[in-house]
Amino acid sequence: MRKNFWKNIPLNDLSSEEWELLCDGCGKCCLNKFSKTKKCAPIYTSVACKFLDINKCSCKVYSEREKKRKDCLILSPKNINKIVNLLPTSCSYRLIYEKKPLPSWHHLNLPKNKNVHNTKNSVKNFAISEEYVDSSDIVNFIFEKF
Numbered sequence: 001m002r003k004n005f006w007k008n009i010p011l012n013d014l015s016s017e018e019w020e021l022l023c024d025g026c027g028k029c030c031l032n033k034f035s036k037t038k039k040c041a042p043i044y045t046s047v048a049c050k051f052l053d054i055n056k057c058s059c060k061v062y063s064e065r066e067k068k069r070k071d072c073l074i075l076s077p078k079n080i081n082k083i084v085n086l087l088p089t090s091c092s093y094r095l096i097y098e099k100k101p102l103p104s105w106h107h108l109n110l111p112k113n114k115n116v117h118n119t120k121n122s123v124k125n126f127a128i129s130e131e132y133v134d135s136s137d138i139v140n141f142i143f144e145k146f
C-alpha cells in the first residue's frame with residue numbers, strides 16, 4: 001500500500017488492495033433503493049440487502065455477490081463513471097472520483113478509536129434486513145437521500 005494513495009493516485013491506478021481499503025464500510029450502498037433511471041440519484045430506504053451483516057456493515061457473500069444478488073452495485077474503476085450517481089454522496093469512491101477529500105472520520109484519516117460506526121456514519125444503527133420486511137411495505141421505509 002502506497003503512502004497517502006487516496007490523495008495522490010488516480011482510481012484507475014490503484015492496486016486491488018488500495019481499492020478495497022478505500023471503502024469506509026458504511027453499508028449505505030447495500031440499502032434497497034428506488035431509481036427512475038440509471039443516471040438518477042436514487043431514493044434510499046432503511047431496508048438492507050439480506051446479505052448485509054448489519055452489525056458489521058459487511059457483505060456476507062462478498063466474493064460471490066455478483067452471482068447472489070443481481071442488483072448488487074459492483075463498483076470498479078472501469079464503471080464508476082457510469083454509476084457514480086447511484087452511490088451515496090458520502091461514499092469514499094464517489095468523493096475521490098469527484099476530487100473531494102475523504103471525511104475526517106474515514107479510517108484512512110483517523111486513529112483506530114474512531115470509525116464509521118461510532119461516528120454514526122454507517123447504517124448499523126438504523127438498517128433493517130429485507131428478511132423482516134414485506135416487499136409491499138418497503139415504501140414505508142423510505143429514507144432521506146444520502
Ligand code: SF4
Pocket residue numbers: 029030031049050051052053058059060061062065068069071072073
Ligand atoms: S450482495 Fe453484499 S455487497 Fe451486494 S448489496 Fe448485498 S450485502 Fe451489499
Ligand code: SF4
Pocket residue numbers: 022023024025026027028029030075087088090091092093
Ligand atoms: S457506500 Fe461506498 S464507502 Fe460505503 S460501503 Fe458502499 S462502497 Fe463502501
